[in-house]
Amino acid sequence: xxxxxxxxxxxxxKRLSPQASxxxxxxxAGPVTLSLSKRTPKSLIAKVxxxxxxxxxxxxxxxxxxxxxxxxxxxxxxxxxxxxxxKVNTGNxxxxxxxxxETTEAKAAATDSGTEPLKxxxxxxxxxxxxxxxxPPQTVMLDFDTGSTDAWSNPKAYNPDASSTAxxxxxxxxxxxxxxxxxxxxxxxxxxxxxxxxxxxQAYGNATxxxxxxxxxxxxxxxxxxxxxQFKSPGFFDTLVAQGTVPQNVxxxxxxxxxxxxxxxxxxxxxxxxxxVYSPVDPSHGFWSTSFEVSGxxxxxxxxxxxxxxxxxxxxxxxxxxxxxxGMQTLTQNGEVYGxxxxxxxxxxxxxxxxxxxxxSPEALSFQAHGDQMVAGLVGAHIGVGTAWIVxxxxxxxxxxxxxxGNLQVGFAAKATSTVPTTDGSGTTTQP
Numbered sequence: 001x002x003x004x005x006x007x008x009x010x011x012x013x014k015r016l017s018p019q020a021s022x023x024x025x026x027x028x029a030g031p032v033t034l035s036l037s038k039r040t041p042k043s044l045i046a047k048v049x050x051x052x053x054x055x056x057x058x059x060x061x062x063x064x065x066x067x068x069x070x071x072x073x074x075x076x077x078x079x080x081x082x083x084x085x086x087k088v089n090t091g092n093x094x095x096x097x098x099x100x101x102e103t104t105e106a107k108a109a110a111t112d113s114g115t116e117p118l119k120x121x122x123x124x125x126x127x128x129x130x131x132x133x134x135x136p137p138q139t140v141m142l143d144f145d146t147g148s149t150d151a152w153s154n155p156k157a158y159n160p161d162a163s164s165t166a167x168x169x170x171x172x173x174x175x176x177x178x179x180x181x182x183x184x185x186x187x188x189x190x191x192x193x194x195x196x197x198x199x200x201x202q203a204y205g206n207a208t209x210x211x212x213x214x215x216x217x218x219x220x221x222x223x224x225x226x227x228x229x230q231f232k233s234p235g236f237f238d239t240l241v242a243q244g245t246v247p248q249n250v251x252x253x254x255x256x257x258x259x260x261x262x263x264x265x266x267x268x269x270x271x272x273x274x275x276x277v278y279s280p281v282d283p284s285h286g287f288w289s290t291s292f293e294v295s296g297x298x299x300x301x302x303x304x305x306x307x308x309x310x311x312x313x314x315x316x317x318x319x320x321x322x323x324x325x326x327g328m329q330t331l332t333q334n335g336e337v338y339g340x341x342x343x344x345x346x347x348x349x350x351x352x353x354x355x356x357x358x359x360x361s362p363e364a365l366s367f368q369a370h371g372d373q374m375v376a377g378l379v380g381a382h383i384g385v386g387t388a389w390i391v392x393x394x395x396x397x398x399x400x401x402x403x404x405x406g407n408l409q410v411g412f413a414a415k416a417t418s419t420v421p422t423t424d425g426s427g428t429t430t431q432p
Contacts, residue, residue, distance in 0.1 A: 146306055153218050
């Protein structure tokens with residue numbers, strides 16, 4: 001789900017880099033782009049303290065490793081939940097499900113294209129965009145998450161009684177996410193609009209209970225594959241494709257501090273520079289998983305590309321080797337491996353997809369200040385996904401990321417020099 005809430009303003013200050021609504025059924029006038037946003041540190045800390053369970057309780061915002069441990073613990077919950085949904089939906093154990101009996105028992109019981117401007121809610125912790133739900137559309141701010149599939153919003157964020165298109169299914173949901181958020185409620189079939197594009201009869205959850213605090217995000221809109229959906233229904237983008245609403249079965253993210261965007265049904269040339277490199281995806285297990293190489297380690301890795309995770313998480317032994325190869329100080333806390341480096345001397349860590357290297361920028365790599373050092377946004381942790389990595393926003397902040405469902409591949413290109421939206425149609429912000 002959404003990124004971890006434990007970043008402090010102190011850590012951001014020590015970072016290295018410089019400092020007209022549409023009816024639900026109206027045909028889009030042209031390409032539109034959504035701008036995304038992230039959550040702010042203090043509200044994230046408050047959220048962790050109130051929603052995560054024992055792993056998060058009492059976490060001090062001054063303790064980078066306690067915050068990291070709380071974050072890793074909750075990402076573990078997120079993926080265990082997706083594995084459970086996969087098994088219910090397919091009858092099979094997920095390929096990446098490496099949980100032991102002990103860890104399992106320990107878990108808590110018309111054609112056009114659109115662009116949605118995304119808003120950075122909390123200093124690069126999560127990005128949200130405006131979503132219109134119902135008729136007339138009620139605007140809710142949701143976190144777009146490629147690590148889950150279902151769409152839902154907090155209690156009272158959406159009122160089905162005020163919508164002429166709401167259809168109650170009689171089904172309920174109960175879900176959990178990586179930052180400890182939990183929600184349950186009723187599932188409706190509803191009109192859902194993003195970037196001017198409307199999915200009709202879309203499964204949408206109206207929460208009657210939620211621990212997700214409204215700190216810029218009022219809920220989740222998942223963009224992974226149907227096999228991990230708890231609602232047992234196609235996700236929002238799959239509905240758009242099935243109803244012929246988008247010309248291409250592709251969407252793309254720019255998760256940047258300024259000009260962040262979600263492009264639906266098209267790729268925007270102005271959003272990137274150079275060539276796009278594509279890497280094949282295996283969709284059979286519900287995630288956007290692909291292979292890559294990482295500097296300092298021999299062999300190919302498997303990574304899940306997850307816009308709803310703040311950090312990059314990898315197997316502890318591999319991450320330790322990377323840190324030691326770079327001469328970084330390593331600390332092991334609660335079984336997780338952290339790497340520290342001088343604030344004025346960031347290490348070079350590169351991920352390579354299909355032969356194309358992408359070096360993580362100093363701004364994206366910095367996770368949390370720890371004294372006069374910085375904790376890297378790469379953490380070694382066992383979260384029950386075997387040897388698979390979770391490639392989150394630490395990597396995605398530097399690229400324009402394409403999720404091509406039509407060709408079952410993900411693509412990456414360096415983000416454009418300027419990502420500030422323009423008014424020529426390519427970057428126009430459009431509300432639902």
